[in-house]
Amino acid sequence: MPRKHLFSTLFLGLLFSTPVQAAERIVALTADVAEILVVLGKADEVVGRDRSAKQPALAKAVDIGLSRSLSAEPILRLKPSLVIGSRMAMPAGIWGQLNGFGLRAVQVSNREDGADYADTIRNVGSLIGAATAANKLATDWQNAMQPAGPMGKRILISYEGKTVAGRDTPGDTLIRAAGGINAAATVVGYKPLDAEAIAKLAPDLILVADHNKAAYGGIDQLKARPDIASTPAGKNGKVYEVPAHEFFSVNLGSPVAVKKLKGMS
Structure with a gap:
């Protein structure tokens, strides 16, 4: 077989044998996580969102209610492949309920005061295959949050x-x-x-x-x-x-x- 045709055959074989990663169906339980998903370019994969997530890029995502008073039913109806939220998602038992129904539901923050938000960004990035971009975003955020000096007020x-x-x-x-x-x-x-x-x-x-x-x-x-x-x-x-x-x-x-x-x- 001529070399040119051999390379073409090999290329086509690799193209069609490499699995294409299916898009996630993501439900963002809290607005802080929803905005991370938007910035990391995953808005099109968000099928459900906390009512307070107002980004235009999420206009097509279904309103699942307020993060502080969630119920499992609206989330289950969307058949998500991934549910993500911060500690702000309430009631606290929502995570156990969703996992009990077989959903992949991940709480990406632990601190009530939000001081671990940089870790939250990195955790979201890891879950959606955007670790490099998330790490940069988290580092920039951390640097911007460093106190320049005491205000004294x-x-x-x-x-x-x-x-x-x-x-x-x-x-x-x-x-x-x-x-x-x-x-x-x-x-x-x-x-x-x-x-x-x-x-x-x-x-x-x-x-x-x-x-x-x-x-x-x-x-x-x-x-x-x-x-x-x-x-x-x-x-x-x-x-x-x-x-x-x-x-x-x-x-x-x-x-x-x-x-x-x-x-x-």
């Missing part, structure tokens, strides 16, 4: 003007990355405080989730509250409304949130 992050973000929360991670001091550091997790306790925290800066206006009555009403007005933040006009996704979760946008936090002080 006491910062209070509140869900609706009463519930504060203490230690072991994403808010605490972001405050520390900005070089600030969590005014609620004596609290563990999220905890509602009365007016007297909030006033005693004496924060220099207060952030409140803007989707809870109905609870705190809007920014002007919040600033006028005696406990808020008596704090250094209240006296100096350092009380702000912020989007919940920026300061109540650790995600790819957290370096921008940290920079924003520094600018507010």
Whole structure:
């Protein structure tokens, strides 16, 4: 057989004998993981997503409900080959349920405060065959989250003007990355405080989730509250409304949130 035809035959044989990796059918249980999948180029393989994952690239993915109140049925209907989410996926038993139904369901983070987010990125990359790109993304994220120096300001992050973000929360991670001091550091997790306790925290800066206006009555009403007005933040006009996704979760946008936090002080 002529050499040219021999090479052609060998090439065609290799082409048709090499198995093509089938696309995954991925369900992203949490928005922080969904955005990693998008950045790593896997949006087309996401068939289901947490309702709070708003990326345009995921517009065709089915809404499976909110990550904090998931149920197995909407996920099972999508017949996924891979289910991924962070510790934010609730109830905690959802993982056991999904694995019990024979699904490959993997929780890719362990810390409630999101401080292991770089590991989360790498874990997702490993699961979807994008380890190299994920490692670069994680390294860049880590570098961007390094505190430039102490800010020295006491910062209070509140869900609706009463519930504060203490230690072991994403808010605490972001405050520390900005070089600030969590005014609620004596609290563990999220905890509602009365007016007297909030006033005693004496924060220099207060952030409140803007989707809870109905609870705190809007920014002007919040600033006028005696406990808020008596704090250094209240006296100096350092009380702000912020989007919940920026300061109540650790995600790819957290370096921008940290920079924003520094600018507010």
